[in-house]
Amino acid sequence: MKIGKDTLVSLNNAGLSISNRWLVREVTMSVSAGEIVTLIGPNGSGKSTTAKMALGIMAPSEGIVYRQKNARVSYVPQKLSIDWTMPLRVNRFISLTRFLERKEIKKVLSMTETEHLYDAEVRTLSGGEFQRVLLARAIACSPQFLVLDEPVQGVDFKGEIALYKLIEKIRNELNCGIILISHDLHVVMSSTDRVICLNGHVCCSGTPAVVATEPEFRALFGDRAANELAFYKHQHDHEHLADQTIKKIREGERDTPVHSEKKIPVESG
Numbered sequence: 001m002k003i004g005k006d007t008l009v010s011l012n013n014a015g016l017s018i019s020n021r022w023l024v025r026e027v028t029m030s031v032s033a034g035e036i037v038t039l040i041g042p043n044g045s046g047k048s049t050t051a052k053m054a055l056g057i058m059a060p061s062e063g064i065v066y067r068q069k070n071a072r073v074s075y076v077p078q079k080l081s082i083d084w085t086m087p088l089r090v091n092r093f094i095s096l097t098r099f100l101e102r103k104e105i106k107k108v109l110s111m112t113e114t115e116h117l118y119d120a121e122v123r124t125l126s127g128g129e130f131q132r133v134l135l136a137r138a139i140a141c142s143p144q145f146l147v148l149d150e151p152v153q154g155v156d157f158k159g160e161i162a163l164y165k166l167i168e169k170i171r172n173e174l175n176c177g178i179i180l181i182s183h184d185l186h187v188v189m190s191s192t193d194r195v196i197c198l199n200g201h202v203c204c205s206g207t208p209a210v211v212a213t214e215p216e217f218r219a220l221f222g223d224r225a226a227n228e229l230a231f232y233k234h235q236h237d238h239e240h241l242a243d244q245t246i247k248k249i250r251e252g253e254r255d256t257p258v259h260s261e262k263k264i265p266v267e268s269g
Contacts, residue, residue, distance in 0.1 A: 006032040008071055008145045008177040009054045014063035016049050023049045025201050026063070031177040033144065036167070038180045038188055041198035042220060047181045048078060050198065051147050054179060067145075074143035076134050078150045078181070084123045091118050094137050108136040111173065112166060127154030131163060139170055146170075149181045164191040 003010055008031050015025035024046025031037050031054070039047040052058040053065055055075055082088075094105050109115040112132040117125065125133060131151055138146060148167065152160045168191050171178055182188040189195065189208035196205040203216035211217050 003030075003066055004032065006034075007066070008033060008068045009179075010066040011050070011054060011060075012064045012066075014050075014053050014060040014065055016046075016053060016058055017061040022061075022200070024198065027053075027198070027202055028063075029196055029202070029205070031145065031179055033177050034171065034175045035194065036171055036178045036180055036192045037194045037196060038182055038192040039196050039198055040182060040188075041203075045198045046200055047198055048149055051149060051179050051181060055147055071144045072141050073145045073147075074138040074141060075147045076138050076149060076151055078153070080134070082122070086123075088122045089118075090114070090120050090122060090125075090133055093122050093133065094140060096137075098140065100140060104140065108140045109133075111139065111170065112136040128156070128159040128163070131155055132166065135163075135166065135170065139174065142174060144174075144176050145178075146174075146176050147179045147181075150183070151180070152182070164188055167191060 010030040011027050014027045016023045027046070027050050029037065029050075039050060041047055049058065053060050054067075055073065056065070056067060057075075090109070091102075091105050094100060094108065106115055106118065109118060112135045114129060114132045114136060117129060117133065120129075122130070122133070131153070135148075135151070138148075151167070152163050155163060167178065167180065170176070180188065180192060189212070192208060194205065195208050195211045197203045197211060197214070197217055197220065199216075199220055203220065204211055204214040206214075
């Protein structure tokens, strides 16, 4: 795979085997500055494993992983263990692993629309508020590469839409590359540049509208999901803004061709 000057991470036929069992195989993908790449697939399909190989948390058993040297990286994992009985204010939580001045904390909270929670106890936050604070903590280092594993857990549908719009906003302001792992197909597809469908290997990849038409996608998620996704993608020509106004959405660029991979036997897990 060609490595460009804006390429932050690239996987070339990467795979990981643990205890003689392949978690994922032959993944080829890249993430560049200013790009949101979404990994989708059923449970055990290798989404989190792929992201961890991209981050360098897990070393691949096969293939090659390239990471831009000295790139600033942030990661919001799928699960975060917190002692909810411990008194911990948001401002302290944001600066647990690095020293930040008050104005720096205020800035990242402002970017995630949570500045009013500066002195709030973390244990009192709602699901949506906590996810926004996690995002604020993740962008405190102005990351060039950001990985978000299921970032809308515990958030209602309206909150999901708002969070994905916020992720888009962060991408635009920081020009960072983002790997986004999600099960929320209908919502996330409107916020992503490229989709990679995994099921132990790359089943298909491309723009959201193109992936929705692929047989591999339909096999994993069903005809109904694919049809609803295509409807969502093509019918929404406007956006409801926070101030109650409606913004017209212009037609985007032409979808690029989909890339399909050969099927490789992989044990589920």
